[in-house]
Amino acid sequence: MPTIVLYGLAAAAEIAGCFAFFAWWRLGQSALWLIPGLGLLIAFALLLALVDSPAAGRTYAAYGGIYIAASLVWLWLAEGFRPDRFDLAGAAICLMGAAIIIAAPR
Numbered sequence: 001m002p003t004i005v006l007y008g009l010a011a012a013a014e015i016a017g018c019f020a021f022f023a024w025w026r027l028g029q030s031a032l033w034l035i036p037g038l039g040l041l042i043a044f045a046l047l048l049a050l051v052d053s054p055a056a057g058r059t060y061a062a063y064g065g066i067y068i069a070a071s072l073v074w075l076w077l078a079e080g081f082r083p084d085r086f087d088l089a090g091a092a093i094c095l096m097g098a099a100i101i102i103a104a105p106r
Contacts, residue, residue: 003051003102009065010047013071018042019078057102066097 020037023029053059069091072083083091 001050002044003067006051008070009064010044010048010063011067013044013047014041014067015071015074017044019074062098062101065094065096068094 017037017040020033020040024031024033024037048059048063051059051063072087072091075081075087076083
């Protein structure tokens with residue numbers, strides 16, 4: 001599976017899993033939200049472990065940029081808050097950094 005797909009799936013799983021905990025803790029949702037939250041966080045870790053890289057730290061560093069951009073998509077689609085120009089500029093910078101890490105010849 002291509003790296004960018006793994007990163008995208010990992011980001012979706014991590015954000016949704018963390019949001020399940022946020023919904024329980026901060027929004028007063030049922031503790032049953034923790035069950036899919038834990039499953040999603042496990043899926044996140046497994047997906048990130050599938051990235052073909054000899055160094056976990058480099059994998060996590062590149063993932064960070066993808067995570068930031070995906071979090072802003074979540075902010076907009078799931079929470080109904082539209083990212084502002086500063087959010088978008090910051091995400092663009094992070095994605096450029098992630099692209100450099102991912103695409104660098106090694």
